Amino acid sequence: MNTRTISGEREFTWKKFFLQWEWMLVLILISIFMMNSSISPYFFNFINIADATMTFLDKAFIVFPMVMIMIMREIDISVGSTVALSSVVMAMLYNAGLPIGLAIAACLLTGALCGFLNGYLIVRYKELSAVIVTLATMILYRGIAYMLLEDQSAGGFPDWFSYFGWGYVGTIPFILVLFVAFAVIFTLILHKTVFGRHIYAIGSNSKASRFSGVKVDRIKLIVFTLAGLTAAITAIFLTSRMGSTRPNVATMYELDVIAMVALGGISTAGGKGKMTGAILAIFIVGYLQFGLGLINIPAQMLLIVIGLLLIISVTVTNLKFKVKKKKTVGHPQQKNVS
């Protein structure tokens, strides 16, 4: 089907190298930097640019597994609710007297369990699409968060807990350091390991990969669990930055994450896209939000901008795909039945 991602022996040409979607993203990022600098003369220095990442990198951790999920032609819209549930569990256990270390461990465990349940249901009941499973768990997980905390907020964490959200390693925010480490690890996993090649194979043709011995179910289970786990990491950073938590935190995080992945050039038809694109997209969306915040654009306008960004980027990648193929590939909504 999609030979470009399978064959490693394609000839390297400079023309092809520069025609990649990622260069487009670099150009967009540069123009956003220029826009921000023209808005505020204080924007363009290293300290500021690094500090700004504290405001948007928390949700970026979910982008890595989401890239893998969308390459496999699946989707997970429950991640925002998973963030809320694991954050609420952490705060409640800490307030119930558990040491903060154990509370953090419980947060990670909750997230991983949420992700595992998604993966398990998708793998076990193949008739169900990921859309419907994660839609149901999206309601369920946030519903449980409301059951636990009702309309209260929970906080009162020790002082050092705020290090996750506000701490520095030298002059670089801690969250940025951890983000770079995650980015390197996940890029290597996706592009340099057998596991990563299998993810592309599943996205290109799930049935064929199953017959050629790819452990489709196990890989899906692992990736969905990773999505839950990174949602819990997001929960830790978010809770730390805000100092307390409520059941309605991280509403619509799934939209931001999916918008970042789609803007990064990961095709929703599966099997295509690179981690570097998604990483660039994280910074594009992040600095765009930051810049619009600088000129006091209300939060509601941000909704419009992110929504449009998602639709435009998917449209562009779709059209690109169509031009390249010169014909439509099957029904647009068709799910690969495996």
Next chain:
Amino acid sequence: MGDRLMEKQSILSVIAKHREAGLIGFIIILSIVFQLLNPKFLTIGNLANLITNTTILIILAVGMMLVLITRGIDLSIGSTLALSGMTSSLFVSAYPGLNPLLAILLGIMVGIICGIILGYLVSIIGILPIIASLGLMNVYRGLTFWSSGGGWVSAHQMPASFKGIATSSFLGVNTLILIAIAIFLFFYFFVNYTITGRQIYAVGSNPESAEITGINSKKILLLVYTIMGGLSGLAGVLWVSKFASAQGDTASGYELTVIAACILGGVSIAGGVGRITGVLLGAILLGILDNALPLIDVSPFWQMGIEGGIILFAVLFNVIVNRAVQQNELARRVV
């Protein structure tokens, strides 16, 4: 042993065949339980309230069923509802003399435009419905906030005639109920007895063969999302008129309840399957839960969790029943 297996599976296939009867049975059992816990449940006043409160859900679920049948999904309807409700209420607060019918028409027009945009993205450009509607959900929600400047249109800004849309009654029956009945009957006829209605099922159950048999599936998809938008627009006006206030976050998250009603009613998210009577019962079941849980002192904060659990259960139940039916048919073929 084998006999018992056959028997068990034939019970499941009976359930699959008489899904609506099963739902009715479940609704009756649930009602009896609620009645035993709180005798105020089965009173004329409460039941009238219950049905009036469920009408908007029924109107939206009928449209969502069409979308789901074509293998699509529409997450933007909560925002479309808010946007059209806001637009029409802003309009009537500026021109209080406006005929309420025109306000309804305006709301429907806004909804139809929202639906056409989504339909265009899905059918012509070929974006996955979940992604396109997720994006538009935010665009429409943002437009709702923007059009009102972040404020509300509250009861005293609306003329009595506008508020009367949802509160007046005709021959002793609330207008909302009459509108819902009219829509239900119209779409019952439309999906079951018109060519276009049957083509919707054809596109959903097998897009390739639908295309080969000469059905213009792009046109059908566009139509389905336009209908959904129009119904959301209508629901928006009714919602705003009923609650006598239009806010930026009106009906936020309501799309999930609507999808839940469809799934409970037996609509398959994989497309091609779904009956309008089932959807009606699914919506009524959710309406009963909504109405009765506060009556039996369940905390309002538990409702979302209970709803999520029920949806997950219904989805898994559907799959298990379908698997059993298929196995049963296979077993019969072998014998």
